[in-house]
Amino acid sequence: MEKKRAIIIGATSGIGFELAKILSFDGYIIGITGRRLSLLEDLKKELKSQVFIKKMDVSHAESRGDLKDLIEEMEGVDLVIISAGTGSLDPSLPWDKEKETIEINVLGFTAMANVAYHYFNKKSSGHLVGISSIASIRGGEAPAYNASKAFVANYLQGLRYLLSKNK
Template sequence: MRQAIIVGASSGLGWELAIQLADKGYQLGVMGRREALLNELVEKLPGTHFIQATDVSNAEQSQTELEELIARMGDVELIVLSSGVGLFENKLEWAAEREMIDVNVRGFAALTIIAMEHFTRRGAGHLAGISSMAAHIFGAKTVTYHATKAFVSNYLAGMRQRAIRSGLPITITTIEPGFIKTPMVHGNPLWMAPVEKGVTQMVAGLLKKKNHIYITKRWRYVAFVADLMPHWLLRKFL
């Protein structure tokens, strides 16, 4: 039986990803801060699965908890890092910035290291991280969120190169959603996609072991244009 761990499975993309991977026969380890929601999720899934409560903002503790979950499960081949925090910054407040940095940067990097160590010992594996289209642009009221997602995308690109140089069949997938109808997204922005549709595209890309997945697919063209535009021109659209 194929095994996968989803970090950040208690809501949003991680929750739906658990549902769809379980339907495809995966045995899952689900991690998240809200243990009650993880229990509720597992009750909905076919088969037997593993639960591990964790607070990704406590990077070192979450590393230990991921290691313990891997050991309990046995042969994890896929780890998806889905935890993320996005907050508006109408005022520059360190408490809000620190929360995003602790989860989106420190926690993400800490768990990436554990995943890579596991796959190196195993001799193969697949690490996927959920970044954002925000990695390609900047915003006056979302300064820290955009910066943290730029870190995630760049960090995964470096890990992909590291995996290639290792000579081991370790796949690194960068997932960059646009607007998906999850609790993190407010209002009804351009090209909003239902979470089920977004995750269906995500799963298809993961099964094909793609290096990069845009959700939905049309956002790849936005990313391409945004990367080419000079900042003075990009500012006119933000």
């Protein structure tokens, strides 16, 4: 049976890091991304299955091309997990942190989801996973973070709706 292929966007720490280990253990060919190349290289050494690395910043304009390149290098993908995300709990709401949260969690997320959506839609199969949060339900102490996670949840509902209409 052909091996399944998964890309984890934001695999240098936290949830993405652990998912990479689990999927590799399950035999997946893995693509891992993040901004910190040395951590990607360390993770590659730890994983037992075949691993592809792509250093990328989801908030940069070239990230869409980076993801397309990674899919091509891996000769396809069955599962894309967008784990990259950030947030700030500083109650003084510094603009650079608010902006960064929106750039990564909204713009970066959408850039990645858009590439995966078109890729999976074209081949009529595949799974896209985004990680929202309980914080998406209402505004709270991290306004930009909560709002960004509401965007993620709502956007994924939209993709599901469009795919169900295309069937």
